[in-house]
Amino acid sequence: MLTQDLLDILVCPKTKTELIYQKAQGELWSVQARLAYPIRDGIPVMIESEARSLSDQEIEELT
Numbered sequence: 813m814l815t816q817d818l819l820d821i822l823v824c825p826k827t828k829t830e831l832i833y834q835k836a837q838g839e840l841w842s843v844q845a846r847l848a849y850p851i852r853d854g855i856p857v858m859i860e861s862e863a864r865s866l867s868d869q870e871i872e873e874l875t
Contacts, residue, residue, distance in 0.1 A: 813854055824849075825858050832874065841866060843874060 814833065822831055824842035831840040831849070839848040840856055847863040848870075849856055857863075 814851065814856070818856075822856060822858070826860055841870075841874070843871060846871065 819831070819833055822840065823829060824831055824845050824847070826847065827842060827844040829842060829844045831842055834841055834848070837848070838851045840851065840858075841848050842863075843866075845863075846866045847860065848866050849858055849863045851857070
């Protein structure tokens with residue numbers, strides 16, 4: 813499980829902006845990069861090639 817301390821220091825590797833923890837999806841979302849980084853076995857996978865693109869609908873739901 814991710815701790816708040818870890819979440820506070822993690823940033824998007826592409827944009828260096830904050831990430832939004834989506835617990836239900838098991839992902840960290842970067843709105844600016846429009847990417848969702850997976851969390852596997854409690855470890856964030858912060859590699860662009862492993863991330864999926866966020867849909868327009870997902871972005872809209874956050875704003």
